[in-house]
Amino acid sequence: MSNKAEGLLTNTDFRRLWIGQTASQFGTQVALLGMPLVAALYLGASPMQMGLLGFAEYAPFIIFGLLAGVWIDRFPRRPILVAANFVRGALLLIVPLTALIGFLNMTVLYLIAFIVGICTVFFDVAYTSFLPSVVSKEQLVDGNSKLETSKSAAQIAGPGLSGGLEQVITAPFAILFTSVSFFVSAVYIARIRKLEKVVTDAKKPKNMWLEMKEGLHTVYTKPLLWGVVRCSTVFNLSWNVIFSVYVLYASQELKISASILGIIYGTLGVGYLFGSLLAQRAVHRFGVGPTIVGSATIAASGGLLAPLAVGSELSIALIMMLGQLLFGMGVSMFSISTISLRQVIVPDALQGRVNATFRFISWGSLPLGSLMGGMIGGAMGLRFALFAGGIGLLASACTLWFTPFLQLRVKSFHELTLEKDVSIKSQGVT
Structure with missing residues (x-):
């Protein structure tokens, strides 16, 4: 185990990817709170x-998601990362410039x-x-865990930094930090x-629609992949019902300061x-499938706490912090487990299209x-919108109980690779 870890840390290209992703994540986390604060x-x-702001940010996943997958399976991926x-x-430089x-x-x-x-798509x-x-x-699991750790560090420091910058230089100029971080990330990547080896079948004619269909078909016909995407779709919809009005709820109804x-x-x-x-310890202890189901349930339980925040200023803050803690822990474990699963069982020639299909649907x-959150919040109140989103999160976790995941008890993804002809094929995933 230690040798594998040492090998990964001595991998220069992985270190550059890790540093680049860390810089990108810090900027993203500042913008995650910063853009709503600007608005x-x-x-x-x-x-x-x-x-509508949340709609504008995420609508490209519907419009360009499948197209992105075809492009990414046809061409080297590193230049796409750098250009994006x-x-x-x-683009983000425009925010402080127009404010000025x-x-x-x-x-x-x-x-x-x-x-x-x-670009994010x-x-x-x-x-x-x-x-x-x-x-x-x-x-893969170790690599995904390290990248997720960087994301965690960014999520710990980024929002606080965003709130602090808003207090000192106002929200539009806090976006400068995000802009610089994307430039740093691009340089390292x-x-x-x-x-890279771009794996394509030379005998197959290049047909964009057929290639998109192949990615959709792969996800839809494989129970494990379809189970993840179905859960993620309901989960993301419900979370954005909450997130679209979360800042307004905290600042207007609960009177919480930006800091x-x-x-x-x-x-x-x-x-x-x-x-x-x-994540990796849970997989070794409980197995791949139970870890995925359990992590989704933990995340969903955290999403229900924000609308329950009542009492003194301290108790409100603590309840909301506990909700964020559980939500983040569950989402992190779920992401590491499901992304690693996908990277192992999906052929490299289909990785871009399968990942794009996940993004397109979920x-x-x-x-x-976002639209639902804005409409519900405007018509029935911000707290009601948060309750509706929280119930949706629980419903998303429940969908995993009707999949083969609880029977998928292999204790490592490497083991899953070796046993895929036995344990995965029997469940429809090849």
């Missing part, structure tokens, strides 16, 4: 406008969020497909030297950190969740 505090957005981060960094000249408004914010979202699909080119299959809200969001990162440290529900 809510700087521009005075309504609940519906907050929902350079463009994201440049007094031109920043919700329309500008919608446009920036939408175009940055397009290509980056996320290429990134998930790229890791198997940098590390061996035996190191550009320095990765390992050549305290940053600390609450930082607890989400602590949860992610715990989850990244526990992340495609995010803009709908």
Whole structure:
């Protein structure tokens, strides 16, 4: 075990990917709270406008998701990662610049969020497909765990940094940090030297629609893949019902300051950190399937706590922090487990399209969740919207009970690779 860990840490290309992803995650976490803060505090957005902002950010996953998968399976993935981060960094510079000249408004914010979202589609699909080119299959869980640990650290520090920057220099100028971080990430990923093998079937004619269909068919006909994407779709929709109005709920109804809200969001990162440290141990202890089901249930339970936050200022903050902690821990373990599963059982030639199909279906529900959150919050109140989202999270976890996951008790993903002809084929995954 230690030799594998040492081998991964001495892998120069993995270290560059790790540093690049860490820089990107820190910027992303500042923007995750920073963009809603720009809308809510700087521009005075309504609940519906907050929902539209989330819609603009995630709509590209519906529009461009499947197309991104085809491109990423046809071409090397590293240049796509580099280009996506350079463009994201440049676009986000527009936020402080337009604020400086007094031109920043919700329309500008919608446009920036939408175009940055397009880049995010290509980056996320290429990134998930790229890791198997940098590390061996035996190191995938360890690699995903290390990357998730960086994400956790960013989620611990990023929101607090965003809240602090908002207090000192206002929200639009806090976005500068995110812009610079994307440029740093692009530089490090550009320095990765390992050549990728683009696996294509020369005998097959290049037909974009048939290639998209192949990715969709692979996910839909394999019970384990379909079980994950079905759960993730309901989960993401429900979470964005909550997230679209979370900042308004905290700032307007609970009267929480931006700095305290940053600390609450930082607890989400602590949860992610715990989850990244526990994921591999949970798989070794309980098996792949039970870990996936259990982690989804933990995350869902955390999502229900925000609307239950009542009492003194301290008790409200503690309840919301506990919710973020459980949510982050569950989501981290679920992400590591399901991404590793996908990277192991899906052929490399299909990685981009399968990952894009996951993003297209599961992340495609995010803009709908944003709109629903804004509509429910505006019509029935912000707390009611949070309750509705929390119930949806529990429903998403329940869908996993009707899949083969609880019977998938192999104790490592390497073991899953070796036994896939026996344990996976019998459940429909080849």
